[in-house]
Amino acid sequence: MSQSREESATDPVNPADVRYAAMNLLARREHSQRELIDKLGRRFPDRDLVAHEIARLADENLQSDTRFAESFVRQRISRGYGPLRLRQEMGQRGISESALETALSAVDADWFSLAEQVYEKKFGAVAPRDLAEKAKRARFMSYRGFVRDHFGHLIEGD
Known part of the structure; x- marks a missing residue:
C-alpha cells in the first residue's frame, strides 16, 4: 500500500x-x-x-566546483557569451571567484575574436544605419557579456 x-x-x-x-x-x-x-x-x-x-x-x-566551472565556461564560450556574463552566471551557481579565474585561464579565450564572431553572426557585415541601431547592437553585445572594448570598433566601423 x-x-x-x-x-x-x-x-x-x-x-x-x-x-x-x-x-x-x-x-x-x-x-x-x-x-x-x-x-x-x-x-x-x-x-x-x-x-x-x-x-x-x-x-x-x-x-567538483572546479570541474563544473571549466565545463560551464567552455560551454558558454561556445555559445558566444563574454566574460561579464560568465561571471554573473557563475556567481548565481555559487562558484567562487578563484574557481572562475582558474576556469577562465584554462580556456584562455580571445574575447575580441569571440565578440567579433558573435557580432557578425547576429548583424552580418552591414554597418548600423543610425544611432538607434548602434545602441541596439551595443545593448545586445553587453547582454552577451562583452565590454565595450571588445566590440566598440565593430559598431563604430573603425
Missing part, C-alpha cells in the same frame, strides 16, 4: 537516497554544489543532510 504525500514528508530521509539522487544528477552533467543543494532541497526536506551528502561527494572528488 502506498503512503500518502503527508506521511512521506514526515518520514526520515535516508542519506543513501540523497546520495543516489545526487549521483544521478552528476551522471548527466557536472553540477555546482549550490545547484545540487537547490535541486535536491526541493525533493528532500532535510537541507542539512543534503548539504552533508554533497560535501561528502566533493570530498570523494565525485563532485
